[in-house]
Amino acid sequence: MPRKIRELIQELKEAGFYEIRGGGKGAHRKFTHVRYAGAVTLSGQSGDDAKLYQEQQVKQAVERVRR
Numbered sequence: 477m478p479r480k481i482r483e484l485i486q487e488l489k490e491a492g493f494y495e496i497r498g499g500g501k502g503a504h505r506k507f508t509h510v511r512y513a514g515a516v517t518l519s520g521q522s523g524d525d526a527k528l529y530q531e532q533q534v535k536q537a538v539e540r541v542r543r
Contacts, residue, residue, distance in 0.1 A: 482522040484534045491538040511541045
């Protein structure tokens with residue numbers, strides 16, 4: 477069962493990521509971290525099911541900053 481967008485956002489925030497103001501348009505949100513080059517972009521409303529590539533992107537980003 478796919479996770480919800482809100483769960484991915486919570487995981488990013490718990491790892492120290494923060495949302496970039498004005499970084500997304502509409503239902504897009506951009507998150508960055510001081511130890512992560514680039515940004516993680518999540519699209520969709522918070523209650524939507526996350527797509528597999530979004531789950532993988534969040535997992536990889538969180539693993540990188542925790543090393």
